[in-house]
Amino acid sequence: MLAIRMTRHGAKKRPFFHIVVADSRSPRDGRFIEKLGTYNPLLPREHAQRITLDKERIVHWLKVGAQPSDRVAKFLAQAEMMKPRDRREQTKKDKPKAKAQERAKAAAGAAEAAAAPAAAPPAAAAPAAEGDAKEAAAS
Numbered sequence: 001m002l003a004i005r006m007t008r009h010g011a012k013k014r015p016f017f018h019i020v021v022a023d024s025r026s027p028r029d030g031r032f033i034e035k036l037g038t039y040n041p042l043l044p045r046e047h048a049q050r051i052t053l054d055k056e057r058i059v060h061w062l063k064v065g066a067q068p069s070d071r072v073a074k075f076l077a078q079a080e081m082m083k084p085r086d087r088r089e090q091t092k093k094d095k096p097k098a099k100a101q102e103r104a105k106a107a108a109g110a111a112e113a114a115a116a117p118a119a120a121p122p123a124a125a126a127p128a129a130e131g132d133a134k135e136a137a138a139s
Contacts, residue, residue: 002066004058006039007032016040019053019072021061036061039075051075 010016020032037053077084
């Protein structure tokens with residue numbers, strides 16, 4: 001299977017990528033069939049040379065059946081050469097497990113139940129206070 005992907009070049013801490021079409025079994029920086037563009041992440045996003053693409057050749061390789069990597073597909077979508085891929089759903093590993101969620105719901109329910117009766121007595125006490133004030137005024 002053919003893949004349109006990036007190969008890393010550049011010095012340590014100074015990345016630069018070539019966008020190439022390669023056999024998916026070959027190593028990331030290994031043998032490739034054709035160079036299709038470049039990506040320089042150190043340049044600002046608005047810079048014209050940040051991403052360069054040979055659009056004719058990319059269209060050719062897509063027709064032949066080459067599959068772009070996620071990052072290259074994003075570049076092609078920005079260049080309006082293909083529709084954007086759907087975003088993957090985030091993992092749920094950072095969320096609490098089922099029992100912890102049940103405990104949190106129970107604690108929230110208990111807090112609401114405790115807050116509701118606590119709010120009611122001051123409202124009931126207010127008329128009694130008014131009655132005491134009337135009795136004191138009458139005497």
